Each structure stands twice: as C-alpha cells, then as structure tokens.
Amino acid sequence: MTTPFRPSPADLDRVGRDVAPVSTMQDRIVANHPQLAVRDRLAHQYQIAGGKVLLRIADRLPANLAGVGLFEPGAQYTGVGRISTGLGCPHLETDPDFLGLMVAFQTRGGARVDFVTINDPASPTDTHPQFIKLLEGTVDAAGAEPPFGSGAGELDLANLAASNTRLAVSLVGSLGLVQGAKTAGHVLRQTLRTAKSTTAYQTYWTGIVEAGGVLGKFMFEPTSDENRSRPLRPGERYLSDEWRQRQARGDIAFTLHWLPFIDERATSTTDLTEAWEQRPELVGQVVFPRTDAASPEGKLWAALAAEMGANQGNWVADADNSIPEPGTEFTLARKLAYRRSQAGRNVLPEAAYAHVFRGEEIGPALAAELERRREAKRAASHVDMAP
Numbered sequence: 001m002t003t004p005f006r007p008s009p010a011d012l013d014r015v016g017r018d019v020a021p022v023s024t025m026q027d028r029i030v031a032n033h034p035q036l037a038v039r040d041r042l043a044h045q046y047q048i049a050g051g052k053v054l055l056r057i058a059d060r061l062p063a064n065l066a067g068v069g070l071f072e073p074g075a076q077y078t079g080v081g082r083i084s085t086g087l088g089c090p091h092l093e094t095d096p097d098f099l100g101l102m103v104a105f106q107t108r109g110g111a112r113v114d115f116v117t118i119n120d121p122a123s124p125t126d127t128h129p130q131f132i133k134l135l136e137g138t139v140d141a142a143g144a145e146p147p148f149g150s151g152a153g154e155l156d157l158a159n160l161a162a163s164n165t166r167l168a169v170s171l172v173g174s175l176g177l178v179q180g181a182k183t184a185g186h187v188l189r190q191t192l193r194t195a196k197s198t199t200a201y202q203t204y205w206t207g208i209v210e211a212g213g214v215l216g217k218f219m220f221e222p223t224s225d226e227n228r229s230r231p232l233r234p235g236e237r238y239l240s241d242e243w244r245q246r247q248a249r250g251d252i253a254f255t256l257h258w259l260p261f262i263d264e265r266a267t268s269t270t271d272l273t274e275a276w277e278q279r280p281e282l283v284g285q286v287v288f289p290r291t292d293a294a295s296p297e298g299k300l301w302a303a304l305a306a307e308m309g310a311n312q313g314n315w316v317a318d319a320d321n322s323i324p325e326p327g328t329e330f331t332l333a334r335k336l337a338y339r340r341s342q343a344g345r346n347v348l349p350e351a352a353y354a355h356v357f358r359g360e361e362i363g364p365a366l367a368a369e370l371e372r373r374r375e376a377k378r379a380a381s382h383v384d385m386a387p
Contacts, residue, residue, distance in 0.1 A: 002215055002261060002264065002269050004210045004213070004215060004317075004323075004327030004328070005325075005326070005327050005328050005329050005332070006325070007325050007329070007332055011329070011332075012325075012332075012336075015128065015329065015332055015333050015336060016336050018128060018129055018132060018333060019128065019132060019333055019336050019337040019340060020340070021132060021136065022042060022132070022135070022337050022340040022341055022344070023340050023344050025042055025135060025136060025139045026039040026040070026042060026341065026344045026345065027039070028139050029042060029089050029139045029142045032139065032140075032142040033089060033090075033142040035090060035382075035383035036089065036090075036142075036382060036383060037377070037380040037381050037382035038345070038377065038380055038382050039344050039345040039346070040089055040345050040382070041089060041341060041345065042089060042135050042138070042139070042341055043086055043087065043088075043089070043100075043135065043138065044084040044085065044086055044100045044102075045084070045088075045089040045090050045091070046084055046085040046088075046089075046090040046091045046093075047082055047083070047084050047302070047305065047306050048082075048083040048084055048085065048093070048099070048200050048239050048240045048243055049082065049083045049200065049240060049243040049244065049247070049288075049293070049302070050080070050081065050082035050083070050301065050302040050303075050304070050305025050306055051080070051081065051082075051247075051288060051291060051293070051298060051301035051302055051305060052078065052079075052080065052081075052288070052289060052291070052301050052356075053078075053079045053080060053081035053103050053286060053287065053288050053289075054076070054077070054078060054079070054286070054287045054288075054289060055070065055076065055077040055078075055079060055103070055105055055256075055284060055285070055286050055287075056074075056075075056076050056077075056284055056285050056287075057070060057071055057072060057073060057074060057075045057076070057077075057283065057284045058073065058074075058282055058283050058284050058285075059073050059074050060073065061073055061283055062258055062260070062281050062283070063212070064211055064212030064213060064214040064260075065211050065212055065258060065283060066212075067319045068211050068212050068316060068317070068318060068319050069107050069111065069113050069211075069315070069316030069317075069321070070105055070107055070113050070316070071211075071283065072108070075108075077105045077106070077357070078105075078356065078357060078358070078359045079103055079104050079105035079106070079356075079357060080103070080104050080301070080304055080305050080308060080353070080356065081101070081102060081103040081104070081286075081288060081305065082100075082101075082102050082305035082306070083099065083100070083101055083200045083243065084099070084100045084102070085097045085098070085099060085100070085194075086098030086099065086100050086118060086191075087138050087187075087191070088138055088141065088142055089138070089142060090383050092236070093236065093237055093238060093239045093240065094234065094236065094238070095191075095194075095195075096188070096191040096192050096193075096194055096195035097191050097194050098118045098119060098120065098124070098190060098191055098194070099118065099119040099194055099197075099200055099202060099204070099239075100116070100117060100118050100119075100204075101115075101117045101118075101119070101204040101220055102114065102115065102116050102117070102310045103115050103286055104308070104310055104314070104357075105357060106354070106357035106358075107316060109321070111316050111321055112314040112350065113314055113315060113316055114310045114311055114312060114314040114315070115206055115218055115220070116206060116207070116310055116311070116312045116334075117204035117205055117206045117218070117220060118204060118205065119193065119194070119202045119203065119204050119205075120190045120193065120205065120275075121205045121219075121275035121276060121278075122190070122272065122273050122274055122275045123207065123272035123273055123330070124183070124186060124187050124190060124273070125183055125186075125272065125273065126270065126271060126272045126273050127272075127330065128329065128330050128333030128334070128337075130175060130179070130183060131330075131333070131334075132333075132337070133171060133174040133175050133183075134171065134183060134187065136170065136174060137170035137171045137174070140170040141170065171183050171184045172184070186273055195230075196229050196230060197227055197230060197239070198227060198228045198229070198230045198234065198238070198242065199226060199227050199228075199239065199242050199243070199246070200239045200240075200242070200243050201222050201226055201227065201243070201246065201252060202222065202227055203219065203220065203221050203222065204219070204220040204254075205217055205218070205219050205220075205259075206218045206219075206312070207272075207312060207328075207330065207331055207334065208261075208269060208272075208327070208328045208330070208331060209312070209315060209317070209326070209327065209331065210315075210317040210318075210323065210326070210327030210328075211258075211317060211318075212317075212318060212319070213318070214260055214261060215260075215261040215267075215269060215327055215328070216258055216259050216260045216261055217258075217259040217276060218256060218257065218258060218259070218283075219256075219257040219259055219278070219280060220254040220255075220256060220257075220286060221254060221255045221257060221280075222253075222254060223253045223254065223255060244293040244294075247288060247290060247291055247293065248290070248291070248292055248293070249290070250290050251287050251288065251289050251290050252287065252288040253285055253286070253287045253288075254285065254286045254287075255282060255284075255285055256282075256283050256284040256285060256286055257280035257281060257282055257283065258280070258281045258283045259276055259278050259279065259280055259281075260279065260281070262276075262277060262279065269328060272330060297362075300362050300366075300367055300370060301362065303370040303371075303373075303374055304348075304353055304356070304362065304366070304370060307347070307348040307370060307373055308347065308348050308350070308353060309338070309342040309347035309348070309350075310338070311334075311335055311338040311339065311342070312326070312331055312334050312335060312338070313325075313326055313331070313332075313334070313335025313336075313338070313339070348369070348370075348373070352365075352366055352369060353366055
C-alpha cells in the first residue's frame, strides 16, 4: 500500500513557487489570442455543455469509501457540471484535444467535493513542473494561425501538423529535446481520440485522490457506448450540438466507478502518463437531466457552470474531513495552480451559488449576477463560449 503524501510547510512553499507562473500566463494568453479580452481559464476554457447534474450513491460501497464525504449509501445530491475541451483558450471543437468532465457537489455537512476529469486514463505529464511547461506551450501556441482545424468543421492534416509543431517547439525549448519530444508525442496520442469522436459522451477519469486511507481514481463511464468515427466535415460545433440534441431527448447518465490502487507496477503513483490497471467498483450514477439548453433556465445553468470555479483540491479524504491537502504531490500542485487561476479570473464566489447544492433554483439574485458577467464579457469582445 502506497502511503499518501503529507506535505510539509516547505513542500507547500516549493510547490506553490512551481505553479506561480500560472498568474503571468493568464496575461500572456490574453495578449496572444485575439478572441480573449479578459483573464480566463488557461485550460478547459471552451465549454461544450454545462448545467445541473444529479448524483446517486450506490447502496453498497467499498469499505474505504463508506461514510467518507459524499459516499453515504443511497444518498442523492444536486450539483453543477460541465463538459469542455482541454488545450488552448479557446479551442475549436474540430481540433484534436482532451475533453474534460467536471461535476461539483456539496456534502451534507457543507464540504465541497469536485470530480475533475479528462477523457483519457493517463495524465499528459508525469510531474507537475512538466505540466506547467505544457501549459506554457499551449499559451505560446494560443491564437496560432492556422489552427488545428480549418474553422469550418473540417480537419486539415497540414494545419494539424503545423500547430502541433509549434507546441512541440515550445516543449522542447522548455523541457529539453528528449523530454520535450516525449511529452509532445504523448499529448498528440491522447488528443487524437477526440479527432475521431462524434460525441462528448465518453469515458472520463479523475487523477489520483485519497479516500479512506486508500489512493485511487474515479471513472465516469457512459451507460451505453455511442461514440462513433466522425465524418471529415462534422460541423464547427458538432460536439456541443450533438450533446444538446442528446440532452433534449432525455437524461445523459454515467456510471461512477472507483478504481483502487493495486501496486506501483499496475497503478503507478509516479509514472502518471501510464494508464492504471482497472478493477472498477460501482459506487454511483451521475446524470445530466433532460433539458432544453436554449431555454432561459438552461442558459442560466450553463452560465453558472462557466463562471464558477472547480478544483481537485475540493475533496473529503476521510470520514472526519481531517486531511487538508491532497494525497499526491501532483494533485497538490493542481490544487494550488487552479486556486491561482481562479483568483486571477475573478471566479464567481461560491457563496453566490451554494444554495443550488441544496436543490434550490438559481433564483433572481444569482441570475442577475450571471447575466451581468456575461454582458461585461460581451462588451469587452471576450469570446462567449457558454451555450
């Protein structure tokens, strides 16, 4: 059994310094990208879909999960979720990319719990300094012309090669020839999955978290496999259009699985770019309920998903919620980096929307604030990605 990471004050200071460039990157990406007018997310800025989400916990749970955070047998929760593209800011749906799924809830005791995932079982880098360099590479490539796709819903292989070359050059310059080329190649392999997809309704994995003294990951798996190979000209917003059509027809459901740590060979906590051996244990179901995304209510929930923050550090690791920091150094770095990013982009305060976790409607005050934020961005000619 691998012992969870317990950072010292020196560790917190060191990792905090490592992720500090996030703040200046937010300014650089605005300068580099013609569609950005104010600070925004460095990754996962482009929102494919967002809205209300429901969670039901299974009646039977692994021993380490029972009674920890959200994991009360049979419990049900209301939260907020979003689907996004990963690289760049913003990023065309036709580009090869990661997809991200985020769902946020609140425990009965009022603790925030966020699941932050991508549609690949491995991380794009092994260490957090490498991940910061990858973010810097996407900042360097922001606004590059031509982009990965043609902008008209068609994948252009020449454009893809040109844009990947720009990212690779940045990575080689910051990480060195061997590590930079390795990271660029790994990212390309991971992102090509989306280049062949017809839907964002896919399988998603969290990073490593701690629950009841055990390290593990969570996997969100579609209740049916409906992803197919996409046509050459799928349409510029084909993923968001398909999701809206799917959600208008009915609920979109994922089964939630726990993937426990086995050993360092099968489930490495250091070689993060290697996928874990999966021995899934069913622990719940997550549902985006049927809705009309074009309705006033649908637009408000999508705006909330876009304006709120999320953080993998929003977590409950034991029954007493007595562990303040994540159980791995990489997740700690992500927590601190996300915190910097959210402070830099004036994220919507959690107090403004905490009531929705209790099952309440958005309400007039929050609706007015969401619309004020949207109008301010439109007035500044900042790209508007929320549906």
